[in-house]
Amino acid sequence: MTLAPDLTVVVASRNRRTDLLATLPRHEAPVLLVDNASTDGTVDAVRAAHPDVDVLALPTNEGAHGRTLGVARAATRFVAFADDDSWWAPGDLARAVEVMRAHPRLAVLNARILVGPEERLDPVCAEMADSPLGTAADLPGPSLLGFIACGALVRSEAFESVGGFDPVVRFPGEEERLALDLAAAGWGLAYVDSVTVHHHPSTRRDDPGRRRAGIWRSRVLTAVMRHQVPDVAGVVGTAVRSGRPGVEGLLRALPDLPAALRRRRPIPEQVRADLRTLAGGKQ
Structure with missing residues (x-):
């Protein structure tokens, strides 16, 4: 299948030079690397080994917001996200773009994600x-209110119309707020298991406890920005009851509460109803 000319792969990374040098050649489209202020020589190494890769070297760690800067710089109709330890299966980027073209309301296509050399299906998939x-009826697969960034192809018009990944939530758990805003704006998100992303988790990852705390931080900040007050209280209460990761995440969210409040825009009732459906509640 012919490679789409209006597609860029945006890879966000920080201090994962070895992983990047191994995965960058696997991408079947022009690549834009967003480097979040790495200190391990990533930028120089990539420019030397892969001069065809466009490198956006950020002076500070922007977290997931770096992807938003990458989409703006790419300026292509579609953007496939990849991490430094993930890549799209051969031929599947072009197939995914054809799916997007055939479904104009589709803002985010989440591919099937296979984990590790044993190719285990990611449980979230x-x-x-x-x-x-x-x-x-107008989407190519099951409707979603969330996605996994490293396995997502996005329509840039939709992504940018709702602000992309914001500088408040950062990482991990950055997908929730974006998914809610896309749904609120009438865009569709869908899971398409006919295209595949491979994810071989890097050995250079945060310890699980720190990552869980980061996810709770994102949940709290997203709730403040988009949920009704009773629902925000529910998220905070659940964080406290979850133990140390939740409490730590809550504490880490506190400095960013003013910024979250300035961006507060509660989602409409239909999206809230869909969230209740996903949680097993009543419409």
Whole structure:
């Protein structure tokens, strides 16, 4: 299948030079690397080994917001996100773009993600395939209110219209707020298991406890920005009851609460109803 000319792969990374040098040649489209202020020589190494890669070297760690800067710089109709330890299967980027073209309301296509050399299906993909939201007539797969960034192809117009990944939530857990805003704006998100992303988790990853705390931080800040007050209280209460990661995440969210409040824009009732459906509640 012919490579789409209006596609860029945006890879966000920080201090993962070895992983990047191994995965960058696997991408079947022009690549833009967003380097989040690495200190391990990533920028120089990539420019030397892969001069065809466009490198956006950020002076500070922007977290997931770096991807937003990357989409703006890429200026292509579609952007496939990849991490420094992930890549799209051969031929599947072009196939995914054709799916996007055939479904003009589709803002985010989440591919099937296979983990590790043993190619285990990411458990979140099984959940997405069984989404209780069903499949809308104008979407190519089960409807979603979330996605996994390293396995997502986005329509730049939709992504940028809702602000992309913001500088408040950062990483991890950055997908939730973006998904809610896309749904609120009438865009569709869908799981498409006919295209595949490979993810071989890097050995240079945060310890699990720190990552769980980061996810709780993102949940709290997203709730403040987009949920009704009772729902925000519910998220905070659940964080406290979850133990140390939740409490740590809550504490890490506190300095960013003013910024979250300035960006507060509660989602409409229909999106709240879909969230209740996903949680197993009533419409």
